[in-house]
Amino acid sequence: MDHGPIERLIEYLEVQRVDRFLFTGKSPARPSRIFGGQVLAQSLNAALRSVDAAFEAHSMHAYFLRPGDPSRQIVFEVDPIRDGRSFATRRVVAKQDGRAIFNTAISFQRCEPGLEHQASPVKVTPPEALESDFDFWTRKHAENPERYPAPLAQAIERRVVNRRDYDNPQPQEAVQHSWFRVSGDVGEDPHRHQVLLAFMSDFALLGASLLPHPYTAQSPGMQVASLDHALWFHRPARADEYLLYAMDSPNASGGRGFCRGQFFTRDGQLVASTAQEALIRRREA
Known part of the structure; x- marks a missing residue:
């Protein structure tokens, strides 16, 4: 292998x-x-x-x-x-x-079969028109090698629809969308695809709770960590095909941010949902 x-x-x-x-x-x-x-x-x-x-x-x-x-x-x-x-x-x-x-x-x-309905799919820029994380961080490393280390090849490919300015984060609506996939064929085992989807579901979710604030997880003085995580699998999905992760954060208080997410296939099927509360503690210098 x-x-x-x-x-x-x-x-x-x-x-x-x-x-x-x-x-x-x-x-x-x-x-x-x-x-x-x-x-x-x-x-x-x-x-x-x-x-x-x-x-x-x-x-x-x-x-x-x-x-x-x-x-x-x-x-x-x-x-x-x-x-x-x-x-x-x-x-x-x-x-x-x-x-x-x-x-x-x-x-x-x-x-088993049963009644079906789902949320409406989100229409966003397709992944082919967006920069991957690897390409983004490679570019940032070329611009400022002292601050941004050269990225390593990753199994998970992410393409962010509206990427935040990490150098000067500005408050914005607590909504973000990213395309995810495993960047290669991982076979036909449906259990393996569930495991890989669970792995991807913790990527970037807590970041939605920081969007209304002038901070990112990398900002000096920020202490962030996932506290809990819930995941529901609605329909079978392939983790090695692009999935749109639509995330939002309806609340932050008490040093905690609450976030929700939905995974959609490219043809608009809702395949999984998530919810998470995270520590987003701001420590003053």
């Missing part, structure tokens, strides 16, 4: 089974804490492997409890709370050094 960015990401998210309901995982090297979307996706992967293959995840509700250390192994304990004919429920606790860093409850359903 060519261990490029996509293969490495899949390897990290495919946790290792050590017992029926016990799994371990590792993290890519990072300068500080584990990315929340990683442990979210790894926990979903562990839970998916503990239910019948005919079941698919339809919702998960999670809390980020402590910062994770990228240099240490993560242990995922799966609690098989319920196995029914139509629904199954799992609780997953991710631990390091015996202490919980993350927990989630995940509900699974055996696929």
